[in-house]
Amino acid sequence: MSELIRLEKLKRLYGAHLAFEADEVVLQPGVVGLLGPNGAGKSTLLNMLMGLLAPSAGRAWMLGFDAARESRKVRSRVGYMPENDSFVAGLSVLQFVSLAGELCGQKAVDARRRAHEVLSLLGLEEARYRLIEEQPTGIRQRAKLAQALINDPDLVILDEPTNGLDPAGRSAMLELISRLHREQGKSILLSSHLLGDVERVCDSVVILDRGRVLAHGEVSELTSSRVNSYRIQVTGSVETCEAVLTDRGVELEALPARPGAPPRDFIATLPGEADTRLLFEAFAAAGEAEPACLLSGLQPHEENLETIFERVVASASPPPPPPPGENHG
């Protein structure tokens, strides 16, 4: 399996509304996180990848198969664990998982044997003969995962797998997901709002917002772009501070401030091997030009998935609308 997912100029429109757009995205096998707020286009992307939604333009491949033209092949090699409960009411856990195997083309007897194995794998030995709709959330989540694993898929798509679980259950589910990749060799596409979950298990991420792919790549690569970063607070003239820092090769990124107020908080990324002495020297020079210009706060900035996500989404946000009556001639 060379590529897990490939998107080429993929676009989906609902009328005039852009639901999803991506120029070129290639994801390698591993554990991939799909991040984005509500309405970001995650569901649209997954539906197009599963072949259930036709793209307005462009093409998508999953596991080397054209998602639109070879939808059946895609779905026979992918296991999908939906976010919401989606059971066949009246079936036991074992019958439900066996049915999933039969729908994947297995004989009834083979599907039942495989269902027993997968349920044991997921620690559902005792619950297997009970009605699925009567089980607590943790067991239902595992049953959903079991039906996704019944056909030994190359890729497992998990949509909010820790929804409704208590901390212990959540931790156990994440451990299970990690082991599926580590010990069973499954690739995993994890769609979640919970950045902590994604960070804990994912090697790479795709960040979506308002239908667009804002960033994608390995988590380590995305965080390494911010090595040697500091969070600083400044007082005095912001322009002077910015000037002296950028002259010394420091990259500055303003953090959100109160509406109408100048930014005071910045993330400063220092060039090369430079250390904090560079900042002190710069502010000493700024103080000579304007005594009120001071470095009032300094702390190391640790980049994690949450900060990456906030930064990427904030940088892609459109500027706030102008106040009413303002002339934009």
Added chain:
Amino acid sequence: MEIDEVDLLPPKMGATVVDRWSISSAPEESRSPALSWWPVARVGLGLVTKRRIFKVFVGLGLINFLFFSAMIYFLAGLAAQLKGQRFGEGPLAFARNFIFTGTGESFRDFITSQNTVVMLLLAISGAVLVGNDFRFRSLTFYFSKPLERWQYFLGKLVATSLLVSLLTLLPCLALFIEYGLFGDTFDYFIESRRILFGILAYGLLVSVGMSTLLLGVAALLQRTISIVMVWGLIFIFLPIVTEVIHENAGGSDYWKLFDFWYLLQWCSNAFFGIESSLFSTSPWLPVAALAAWLGAALWAFWHKTRAVEVVS
């Protein structure tokens, strides 16, 4: 003294260590993709047949069947007893006016009488067969597997049609065979090919037609109480209203086209070769009306399943 777990195992017994993380690979796809509808049908049938109310309705259908079967037996016994007697033909002809006669009408009447039980059975089975799939998001589960929409529809249609056939087509065929076997020769089977065709055609029409209608109604309404109410509207209220308009209010025959029962009855007459007073000059009208009913049901079902996407 510390006791190790190993000490508790008998030496060299080859104790099995269960490694739950080592599972065999999944079996290859051994069923043709075109047959993916079968598990859907089997599970649907299983869900309905394990309900107690199903057994009640099958019991009612069975009673009716046994009644007809007993009449055939009674008639055959009567014919054997009166055979060759001076006044035998008179009482036999009299009896034939009231009991099962082996003609197309009698088989049609049997299926029609079973239709009432079928209607009740379907009204309460609709939610289990189809409605719950929408209510409990089972469609998400089904369509995330290599299953096409038409295969899902076919699976549900086969499950429902088998239920209906169990009460109509199959017992009617049994009555046909029973009646033929009680004759002096097997000529009845040869002479009654039209009747056999009528039984098969009418039985299939009732099975597939009522199942299609149920799939449409259940997909739209989903809950048992709503399905029962609309079912009552279609099979009880509409026939009464159309009959009243037809008989008393001077309405035209075209009102009959709104009566699903009437349309089935009209088709059954055509299948069995029984002459019908209405629409004899324009037979395409009831056929088109029936097609419109079924087309609307199909559209409703297709529309509702198209609205389902894997990710909600």
